[in-house]
Amino acid sequence: MRLTIERGALLNALGHVTNVVERRTTVPILSNVLIEARDGVATFAATDLDIEVIDGANADVEQVGSLTVPAHTLYDIVRKLPEGSQVKLELANDSGRISITSGRSKYYLPVLPASDFPSLGVGDFDKTFEIELPALSRLIDKTKFAISTEETRYYLNGIYFHGATGDSGPCLRAVATDGHRLAQSDYPMPEGANDMAGIIIPRKTILELRRLLESEEEVVEIATSESKIRFSLGRATLTSKVIDGTFPDYERVIPKENPHVMTVDNSEFARAVDRVATMAVERLRPIKLALSHDNLTLTFSNPEAGEAREEVEVQYDAPEIEIGFNAKYLLDIAGQVSNQALFYFRDSASPTLVKDATDPNSLYVLMPLRV
Amino acid sequence: MGSIRQLSQQVIxxxxxxxxxxxxASALKELIENSLDAGAQSVNIWCDEGGLARILIEDDGSGITKDELPIAILRHATSKLKDDGNTADLTNINTLGFRGEALPSIGAVARMKIQSRHYLSSEAWEINIEGGQVSPIKPCAWAGLNSGTRIEVRDLFFATPARLKFMKSVRSENIAIIDVVKRLALSRPEIGFSLYLDGKISFRTKNHDETEPAARIRDIIGADLADDCLVIDVEREGVRLYGLASLPTASRSDSRFQFLFVNNRPVKDPMLKGVARAAYQDVLAKDRHPILALFLELEPKLVDVNVHPAKTEVRFRDPALIRGLIIGALRHAIGEVSVRASTSLASQTIGALGKSLQQTDAPKFYQGNYNYTPAPKPVQTGFYEGMPREFTPQQAPAPMARAFEEPQTEEVQPQSSPQNFPLGAAKAQLHNTYVVAQTDEGIVIVDQHAAHERLVLERMKAAMNETGIPRQLSLIPDVVEMDAVDCDNLLAKADELAQFGLVIEGFGDGAILVRETPAILGKINAKELLKDLADEIAGFDNAMRLKERIDEILSRMACHGSVRAGRQLGPVEMNALLREMEVTPRSGQCNHGRPTFVKLSLNDIEKLFGRK
Incomplete structure (x- = not known):
């Protein structure tokens, strides 16, 4: 194999795939990236056996071939080369090493045969549809903060994508919850996705996918099967196993008729919460919301640390209530809302519903804290 | 297979x-109990070859009359239980024995000779029984003027060779004998005991006048505990608990040294271990056990001693009360001592110092010492006035400070006020880690990080107790499947768990619904936590694991929020640390039971220099 490639294009492709590779593994080839050179294109593939990411870049291929090299080392070398330089990759004959040459820099890396590189398999995808890239990004961004990291309920360790009926008809819906809070976002049903079965996309896949979505492509093609999902955009594809489990019946816990509505300027609210939370010790951040007519008082009090009190002007015309929340959870939700936030309360022990006044397609549910 | 027959009395x-x-040891226990029930003031015991060859016990109790002697060795014959022909008052037992089994049982398996003089009689009588065969009663010689009983048991188990085969080594039988005698001796400080093993004295106790167990504990468990102990004496709802418990810093690696006496009866109650763990939970590492000698006094009616033939187990009518009483009393006592370090620590320290002195050759030692003394003199004047002056001994005073202080230096005024505090006046900080303070009676060395960490933790716990533990409600409650017994156990403790922020509900058979969790634990693995708690409830009947988890988080936060080793402290800061330790409960040890400070008396130091 012998090829020459522009450093920026190489870095971009490697950047998309390298992150999947575990730095330390017991199977040496899993630390490597697969490089295939053919037809004026260099293709790079990496996998951790659960996720496989492939990306390609134009290259001047002098001799076709394929091999694997340590992924993180290659990425770090390329990253440190000067911008705009040309990089030449060449398998030295019989030496079992690849040389990386750029200007006056020259590196040799050990090679493992491409034939040993594991593949997640092409598999049969029974469903294929397309969605605009910004829409997919948005579905992920609105919900990923609520993904659970606790391992016993593994079926919560991802975003649940499925077809549903939203306020404005059939939609593709993303839901995530960690058992304390829940986030849901809808997008009008893309053509061909109608009878798609629900799938839970694991957290790591979501993070890798989000990296790929930083792209100038406009459309993402999604193919699904019972056990796998594949995202394709331009030359890049990401294939991942999905979580084999049943997502809980989340609709049951979304409050439908919480009577007490508060409208608040989101950024003012977020800043007040953030200031009050300064007082709270790490992790333990219970803050209290007291609502009276058009007024919200946020308090934190601890005999040792002291007291905090912030008042925020709101629109509220319902009975006075007091309710406690974890400040971090409030800030997470405030991070999703753009201008005005609508809070729907029932009482201090029932779930609270939060909506973005300008985004009818997303909602958030938060369980209070008993303080 | 034969036909069904009534067994002979001997076989029974x-x-x-x-x-x-x-x-x-168990034969001996029965015999000693008889002596104690007979009102003996001194009990002398000889055992040969682990008690298998001979057990001889002599007491000065009330003795047995000539007429009673033949009855005493009959099965179910006792003087200790009133029996009106129909029922006996088994609920009101004031004596150690009552089953009427000891003498005939021993007589059935050994050669036993009983000699006794009743206190109303001038003659002594003797009866012999060998493998169940009773010889006629006969008069015998009696030395001394007192009444009393002398029982000799030879060739124990000769009549039951099978049992004889199961005996362990003489050594281990001796250990068991010593244990039995010690337990009984602990329970009755007013009675003198002596124990001879193969003719050699094993231990002897004096008659102590006071009923307080401290003196007896010194005799039996050792001076360590008697000096390093917390005295406990509380009463609640007619139950009195008294005795001694060790300071957390004087713990042992096993729970052998935990004694419980119920109405002066030594009992082995598995509850004690759990209770001890619960009480010492946040001051002792998990694998350390306190030394306890606890005495419970309660109405005989409130406790059932007729649980086990050997009478080593009892059942309380209200076990929760007893548990609560013991835990509460221990925790209270531990909380009260903040500025006592165990004296055995001081001797350990002296020992360590002595060793290092021997190992170091003299010149090097002195040189090291000289290097270390950049004149702490001006410091002292500064300290006592409590002025916030920047100074550490490692560092010569800044020129300004020196100029300022020169007029009043040189003479070290024997100031008294801060020294009157239990932890004294801070004199210096060594290696940026240890604070050395001077008290009226000696010196105190404080580990600044361990001490401050404890203070911060106690403050956080106090704050948490005041505000309660915030609980995160679950949007989608976790359902944890467990076996039905574990579920029942957990649900029985639901109220207690709710106090620490864990709210659970039953969810059909064999599953538990987790409604609310302590917010401080963040996202928890509910299954693992519940499993741990269930195991603990099954083993110890308490659910400390949850509190421990919370304390772990708190202590991690305390660790971050406290002064580290290696930070320089000014005099004001050092004294403030000492003063706060004096008023904070449980400040004498860090969260793992290690001491936060060591006290050396002048006496100890003088010994170190060979002046005493």
Whole structure:
């Protein structure tokens, strides 16, 4: 194999795939990236056996071939080369090493045969549809903060994508919850996705996918099967196993008729919460919301640390209530809302519903804290 | 297979002996209990070859009359239980024995000679029984003027060779004998005991006038505990608990040194271990156990001693009350001592110092010492006035400070006020880690990080107690599947768990619904936590694991929020640390039971220099 490639294009492709590779593994080839050179294109593939990411870049291929090299080392070398330089990759004959040459820099890396590189398999995808890239990004961004990291309920360790009926008809819906809070976002049903079965996309896949979505492509093609999902955009594809489990019946816990509505300027609210939370010790951040007519008082009090009190002007015309929340959870939700936030309360022990006044397609549910 | 027959009396006695007389130590226990019930003031014991060859016990109790002697060795014959022909008052037992089994059981498996002089009689009588065969009663010689009983048991288990085969080494039988005598001796400080093993004295206790167990504990467990202990004496709802418990810093690696006496009866209650763990939970590492000698006094009616033939187990009518009483009393006592370090620590320190002195050759040692003394003199004047002056001994005073202080230096004024505090006045900080303070009676060395960490933790816990533990409600409650017994156990403790922020509900058979969790734990693995708690409830009947988890988080936060080793402290800061330690409960040890400070008396130091 012998090829020459522009450093920026190489870095971009490697950047998309390298992150999947575990730095330390017991199977040496899993630390490597697969490089295939053919037809004026260099293709790079990496996998951790659960996720496989492939990306390609134009290259001047002098001799076709394929091999694997340590992924993180290659990425770090390329990253440190000067911008705009040309990089030449060449398998030295019989030496079992690849040389990386750029200007006056020259590196040799050990090679493992491409034939040993594991593949997640092409598999049969029974469903294929397309969605605009910004829409997919948005579905992920609105919900990923609520993904659970606790391992016993593994079926919560991802975003649940499925077809549903939203306020404005059939939609593709993303839901995530960690058992304390829940986030849901809808997008009008893309053509061909109608009878798609629900799938839970694991957290790591979501993070890798989000990296790929930083792209100038406009459309993402999604193919699904019972056990796998594949995202394709331009030359890049990401294939991942999905979580084999049943997502809980989340609709049951979304409050439908919480009577007490508060409208608040989101950024003012977020800043007040953030200031009050300064007082709270790490992790333990219970803050209290007291609502009276058009007024919200946020308090934190601890005999040792002291007291905090912030008042925020709101629109509220319902009975006075007091309710406690974890400040971090409030800030997470405030991070999703753009201008005005609508809070729907029932009482201090029932779930609270939060909506973005300008985004009818997303909602958030938060369980209070008993303080 | 033969036909069904009534067993002979001798076989019945042999079978009973199998339960009551398990080994020489248990025969001895029965005999000592008889002596104590007879009002003996001194009990002398000789055992040969682990008690298998001979057990001889002599007491000065009330003795047995000539007429009673033949009855005493009959099964179910006792003077200790009133029996109106129909029922006996088994609920109101004031004596150690009551089953009427000891003498006939021993007689059934050994050669036993009983000699006794009743206190109203001038003659002594003797009866012999060998493998159940009773010889006629006969008069015997009696030395001394007192009444009393002398029982000699030879060739124990000769009549039951099978049991004889199960005996362990003489050594281990001796250990069991010593244990039995010690337990009984602990329970009755007013009675003198002596124990001879193979003719050599094993231990002897004096008659102590006071009923307080401290003196007896010194005799039996050792001076360590008697000096390093917390005295406990509380009463609640007619139950009195008194005795001694060790300071957390004087713990042991096993729970052998935990004694419980119920109405002066030594009992082995598995509850004690759990109770001790619960009480010492946040001051002792998990694998350390306190030393306890606790005495419970309660109405005989409130406790059932007729649980086990050997009478080593009891059942309380209200076990929760007893548990609560013991835990509460221990925790209270531990909380009260903040500025006592155990004296055995001081001797350990002296020991360590002595060793290092021997190992270091003199010149090097002195040189090291000189290097270390950049004149702390001006410091002292500064300290006492409590002025916030920047100074550490490692560092010569800044020129300004020196100029300022020069007029009043040189003379070290023997100031008294801060020294009057239990932890004294801070004199210096060594290696940026240890604070050295001077008290009226000696010096105190404080580990600044351990001490401050404890203070911060106690403050956080106090704050948490005041505000309660915030609980995160679950949007989608976790359902944890467990076996039905574990579920029941957990649900029985639901109220207690709710106090620490864990709210659970039953969810059909064999599953538990987790409604609310302590917010401080963040996202928890509910299954693992519940499993741990269930195991603990099954083993110890308490659910400390949850509190421990919370304390772990708190102590991690305390660790971050406290002064580290290696930070320089000014005099004001050092004194403030000492003063706060004096008023903070449980400040004498860090969260793992290690001491936060060591006290050396002048006496100890003088010893170190060979002045005493």
């Amino acid at each position: 006695n042999q079978i009973a002996a199998g339960e009551v007389i398990e080994r020489p």
